[in-house]
Amino acid sequence: MNLENVLIEEKEHLAIITINRPSKLNALNKQTIKELHVAFKSLDENSTIKVIIVTGSGEKAFVAGADIKEFSDFSVEEGTELSRKGQVILFDFVQNLGTPVIAAVNGFALGGGLELAMASHFRVASTNAKMGLPEVSLGVIPGYGGTQRLSQLVGKGKAMEMIMTAGMISADEAKEWGLVNYVVEQAELLPLCEKLAGKIMQNSPVAISAAIKSVNANFTNCVNGFAVEIENFGLSFGTEDFKEGTTAFLEKRKPNFE
The missing domain is CATH 1.10.12 (Lyase 2-enoyl-coa Hydratase; Chain  A, domain 2)
Structure with missing residues (x-):
């Protein structure tokens, strides 16, 4: 599969996946979800790759949600299939990947973007990161595992608040709540993720x-x-x-x- 919206960089035993739709703030459309599946699967099957970092292109966004134009006229059946298929090929797939996945959250991580970050094994955020699940403001709910993983990470009360208010939280709030492990300046984001990856690589x-x-x-x-x-x-x-x-x-x- 020719990847149009996803870049892969390999550094010895480390791979960096970059979601590359800067004009759309790296929003997840169906094509990008498919390409991410291919990228994660191929790297997981590569025995030389020991850690994967996933991030977004540019300085504004990790992933600023899903591409709403693609499903604004969907029926109940189509919406159900959208959620089911997305969870299987990407979000559950990443969570259960045998290769460790670190999400480098650079900027906005909203909706499907936060859901992808939460599916990763842990998260590091830049100081300008903003995170949230705004789906209820569109008359829908998080459909890529957000209602489940957010409550697992921050607790039921905080998850309910974030989902029901459709608001965003800062990187510092995310760290305080346990949603991210570290918060650093954007220039330090990938270097810290690579440092953590290096520690992981020393182990079995x-x-x-x-x-x-x-x-x-x-x-x-x-x-x-x-x-x-x-x-x-x-x-x-x-x-x-x-x-x-x-x-x-x-x-x-x-x-x-x-």
Whole structure:
């Protein structure tokens, strides 16, 4: 698939995905969602890539929502399918990706943009970032997992407030509420994400993938997260990374995870 709205840059074991629709403030249309799926899938299947950073082009927006023109005349059935398909091919897909995903939130992250950031494994924001789910001001609700992930991250009360007021919060408020991990000047945003990625790369990619599955299990209906943790903990003992990690510890050297 020829990617028109998404750029991919690879730096050794790191990949940076940039949503590149600056004239639309990087709004998510159906084409961009498809392209993001292709980008994430191909990088996850690339064994040399250990961390993915996702960001938006320019200095104004990470993603300023969905492309409203595409669905303003949709029927009930079409709206339902829009939400279902989007969650499957992008938002749930990113959340469950075995490769760690860091969202570098540069500017506006609204609607689908905030939902993409929340689907990532954690978030770093620039000081000019503004985040919100304004869907109810359009007569609709967040449809790409926003009602679920926001409440998981900031709690039910804050999530209800943000969704019902359709308001935006600042980067500092997002950090205070636990929505983002760090807030830095925009010039420092990608360097910090790359620094964090470097720390992640020092550890076992097999164990990290198992940890992602185990943490996500806690937020999955009808799944016992503790049981998933026990299973993945046990499976770790059968991996080459476990042998290398424990051997390196006993030999007082840094592990070399292949």
